[in-house]
Amino acid sequence: MMASERLDVDGLAALVRMCEDVRVRLVLVNEEGQWQLYHGEVLLDASDLDTGEEETWLYPTVAFVARRLRGGLVADLLRGEPVDIDRFRVVVDQQSVHVATEDLRGNQVWIGRTTPWPRTEWTIRRDSTPYRNHGVLVGDASHPSFLTFDQAVSSFLYRRPHDSRATVDQLWRVVRPRRGAWFRKVTVASDRLTVDVEGDDLDDVILELSEPAGSRRLPVEGADSYTFDLPEGLRVESLLIAHRAGEWLDMRHFPAAPYGSDTSVVLEQPELELELLLVDGENPRLECKREIPDKDARTRKKMLKTVAAFASQPEGGTILFGVEDDNLEIVGLTEERSVDEQMRMIGDMIRNKLEPAPACHPRVIKHPYKRIIAVDIPGGTQPCALRDGERLEFYVRRGSSTILASYREIEEGFRQSPGTG
Structure with missing residues (x-):
């Protein structure tokens, strides 16, 4: 697999034009009688993401269109030329000319999508995010109703509820699979790591387990399972990677x-x-917490400060409930409440006090004698604030401590957020 091309708009359009046909999902907004492109998603041979359905959701000021179209037609639209798609004359306000490239490993979530294989995504961002209150979108027998425009966009593009941290701020998003070599499953045991490798082009591929103390390599000899012995267990910060000729x-x-x-x-x-x-x-x-802070406001705020800090950093973080923070003793949580109730309590605290509320994932970690709940907080692309009355507070993580963010850190966080600058 060659390194992904870093393309400009014309180069990206040329790539799309090379395809006989592509799958597109278009979000259109009616501006003074013209159907303006709000967001376009193009899938290049991405059958795992393709529902195969051709559909149109039409509302008075918004339209959602899913089609398989000729690559040349979509390339013209990418370059800002108006095109006719069924009943719609689609125009593009092509202000931005910067194309960002992102290479994503397999099974990685990005803006609502997950694929088993790695992929490359090219995005063109809007210079500004237009706001218009479209009101309640009332559907008919062929498509659903939605309370807000953002909810409709999330449902149409990703078939999932709207997440305030995953607002669609790209004008274009072009996705291409990288199926040369990829990991279907990685199994971690106490004394070994096994990886199931698949791919369309496995010649000269090297499988490497890189650990802080060194690395080991295995040649890939076809789609199969490969095992690394772990006499001392899996080391923290290990990297499992398949590569060829210097490219991962x-x-x-x-x-x-x-x-x-x-x-x-x-x-x-x-x-x-x-x-x-x-x-x-x-x-x-x-971060470790002995118990869920459902009664004491001070300890509840301390926990929420940490969640805000984790959500504001790219790598996110995890909070363990049922573990002492000073000596890491595994004490477990009370069994007076059910696990579902305790996880719901945690989720409610986060949703009620943080803006924007991160899509946290409470889960039970198996332990033979104790009840432990872990909350995985995904990293964010914008600062997350804790609301304390009328005040919004921002926090950062320093080692194992959570502290108030400085004005410079807050400003820098918003400057790096998508759609700002």
């Missing part, structure tokens, strides 16, 4: 909080996760 093809990274929502990584002995999480103690990505 797929990878998995195992930091102190390694697994989160990555469903391709399977723990053969689930109790190992708690050991791996605690191996370095509290750190910039891990």
Whole structure:
């Protein structure tokens, strides 16, 4: 797999034009009688993302269109030329000319999408995000109704509820699969790591497990399972990577909080996760709490400050409930309430006090004798604030401590947010 091309708009349009046909999803907004492109998503041979359906959701001021179209037609639209798609004359306010390129490993979530194989995404961002209150969108027998425009966009593009942290701020998003070599499943046991490798082009591929103390390599000899012995267990900050001629093809990274929502990584002995999480103690990505702070306002705010700090940093973080923060003793949570009730309490605290509320993922970590709940907080692309009355407070993580963010840090965080500058 060659390195992904860093393209300008014309180069990206030329890439799309080379395809006989592509799958597109278009979000159109009616501005003074013209159908203006709000967002376009193009899938190049991305069958795993393609529902195969051709559909049109039409509302008075908004239209959602899914079609398989000729690559040349979509290339013209990418270059800002008006085109006719069925009943719609689509125009593009092509102000931005900057194309950003992102290479994503397999099973990685990005703006509502997950694919088993790695992929490359090219995005063109709008110079500004237009705001218009479209009101309640009332559907008919062929398409649903929505309370807001953002909810309709999330449903149409990703078939999932709207997440305030994943607002669509790109004018264009072009997705191309990278199926040369990829990891279907990675199984971690106490004494070995096994990876199931698949791909369309496995010639000369090297599989490497890189650890802080060194690395080991295996030649890939076809789609198969490959095993690395782990006499001392999996080391924190290990990197599993497939590469060829200096270019990476797929990878998995195992930091102190390694697994989160990555469903391709399977723990053969689930109790190992708690050991791996605690191996370095509290750190910039891990916080421990003896109990869920449902009664005391001071300890509740302390926990929420940490969530805000994790959500504001790119790598996110994890909070463990049922573990002492000073000596890492595993004490477990009370059984007076059900696990579902305790996880719901945590989620409600976060949603009610943080803006924008991160899409946290409470889950139970298996332990033979104790009840432990982990909350994985995904990293954000914009600062997350804790609301204290009328005041918004921003926090950052420093080592194992959470502190108030400085004005400079807040300003820098917003400057790096998508759609700002």
